[in-house]
Amino acid sequence: MAPEQKQDGEPRPIQLYSFRLNELEDWVKQLGEPKFRAKQLFTWMYKKRVQAISEMTDLSVSFRNKLEEIARLSTIKEEMRQVSKDGTVKWLFSLWDGATVETVLMRHGYGNSVCVSTQVGCRMGCTFCASTLGGLIRNLSAGEVVEQILTVQRFLDQEEERVSSVVLMGSGEPLENYEPSMAFVDIVTDGEGLRIGARHITVSTSGLVPAIKRLADEQRQITLAISLHATNDELRSSMMPINRAWNIEKLLDAARYYVEKTNRRISFEYALIGGVNDSLDHAEKLAHLLKGILCHINLIPVNYVPERNYTRTPKDQIQAFVNRLADLGVNATVRREMGHDIAAACGQLRAQKEGRL
Ligand code: SF4
Secondary structure, X not given: OOOOOEEOXXXXXXXXXXXXXXXXXXXXXXXXXOOHHHHHHHHHHHHOOOOOHHHXXXXXXXXXXXXXXXXXXXXXXXXXXXXXXXXXXXXXXXXXXXXXXXXXXXXXXXXXXXXXXXXXXXXXXXXXXXOOOOOEEEEOOHHHHHHXXXXXXXXXXXXXXXXXXXXXOOOOOOOOOHHHXXXXXXXXXXXXXXXXXXXXXXXXXXXXXXXXXXXXXXXXXXXXXXXXXXXXXXXXXXXXXXXXXXXXXXXXXXXXXXXXXXXXXEEEEEEEOOOOOOOHHHHHHHHHHHOOOOEEEEEEEOOOOOOOOOOOOOHXXXXXXXXXXXXXXXXXXXXXXXXXXXXXXXXXXXXXXXXXX
């Protein structure tokens, strides 16, 4: 069966970008075509990056007609694109049912990193995040996530550059939309397609413990980023409601299990919020909690969300926090702020478009 034909009770078109190569092979065989047609399709989709089935000229006209009748190539449309002074580019896409999601391209010295969304909105309720303000609307299909990357790659094609890394860190909790998120990883890492290295893909979670364990058991070579943000359960539960289901102890047990199974270093995300979790005492507790776990800490000075009452941590305080962690033997870096002039924080462009910001 074609992946993602129906979800949430809504019919959705068969999306060619939702197929892994082996699934596409099975599907073309069901249509009475030889297996190698799948590889031809993959080449047109991911290497030549055509935007219409009619451009796939080495396929028979009858097969192209059949594809056009039962499936769709592109299902997302660019609604808005903003380019920041620092080169960050942000897209707002509308999907086949009118829902909207955001994608961000960040230009680093080491390459082009793309942040994709995996859900329309989010139900996790993290208090520092604009994506969750309207709740969860629906999951994205694998193809809708793949198309975000393809659109950015086509943009970069004009400069003969490549998408070098991907973070599943836009709107949505990727591990709640597990199957499509992992299908996305398999599709963009395929050697016959975009060939993005698995080690250059980061999946970010708010702390869905069973899904972290499942990911550990699958032993994928991707990077796992866990949003921690607090050093005690009371504070973390007030910032991240998921902590009431899986508290810090359970989360860190899952993190240890992940490292044991995969031998991969975990990234812990820690949003620094002025006067809330940014004291040197918090830094010490953080170092204590993560002691013995193969990990790195990403410190993220919070973006301003007008609905929330958060202030930014002053620069010298951020540095003092980093220094204290380093004194205690914990590696931490401060995430470079990018695209500040274009509402680059997760969920802000969509909220602006809907008149909520
Ligand atoms: S931070 Fe991530 S998990 Fe939390 S509400 Fe925002 S999108 Fe959802």
